[in-house]
Amino acid sequence: MKLAHPVLALVVVLGCRSAGNHYYTLVAAPDAEPAAATHELQVDVLPVDVPPEVDRAEIVVREGPGKLTPVDTRSWIAPLSLEIRRAFSDELSRILGARDIAGVTPAAGLPTYRIKLVVQRFESMLGKRAVIDAISTVHELTGARPTLVCSHHASESARPGYDGLAEAHQRALVQIAKQVAASVRSFAGETAACSAPAKR
Secondary structure: OOOOOHHHHHHHHHHHHHOOOEEEOOOOOOOOOOOOOOOOOEEEEOOOEOOHHHOOOEEEEEEEOOEEEEEEEEEEOOOHHHHHHHHHHHHHHHHHOOEEOOOOOOOOOOOEEEEEEEEEEEEEEOOOEEEEEEEEEEEEOOOOOOOEEEEEEEEEEOOOOHHHHHHHHHHHHHHHHHHHHHHHHHHHOOOOOOOOOOOO
16 A cells, blocks of 8 residues: 655654653753852863763663663763763852853953863663763963862762653762862962862
C-alpha cells in the first residue's frame, strides 16, 4: 500500500522518535533576589575541558566498574563543556562579587584573574552520586605572582531520577567553584595557595 502523504508520514515518525527526549541543565536557577555584585575584581574564565567519554549530548551514566552508557532520551541542553563553563562562571562570579570578562576588554584598575578549569572526571551514578574531579589554573593578569595550579574534588548524593542527578552535579559544581574562589582570594594574601579539596 502506498502512502498518500509520505512527507507527512516521515514527520510523524520523527515526532514519535523525539517525543520522549528530556533535556537538563547544570546551570542552577537564579535567586529570586540576587545579591548585587560589587565587581571589585574581574575573572576571565576560559573554555572548560571535559573527558572525551562524556563529551557528547547524551547524559552518560556509570552502570558498573567498566560500563558507561549514553542515555539516548536524556541530554544536556547544551554541549557539556559549555554547560559546565556557564555554571562554574556564574557561581564563581557570585561568590567573588566579580565580573566574568571573557571575550571583552578588562576594565582598568581592577585585579584580574584568568582561570582555566580542566575536568578530569565527570561521573553520573543514577540515584546514587555525582562526582567531579578537576584541575584549575589561576593566573593573575595584573600582578607578577606565579600561576597557581590546584586539584579539586566534589561528590554529591543524588536522589532518584535524572532531575536528581542534574541537581547533584549542580551542587558539585558549586563546591568546585567555592574551592577555586578560595584560590583566587588567596592572591590577596602574602602567598597564593590552593584550598583543601573535599575528602573523597
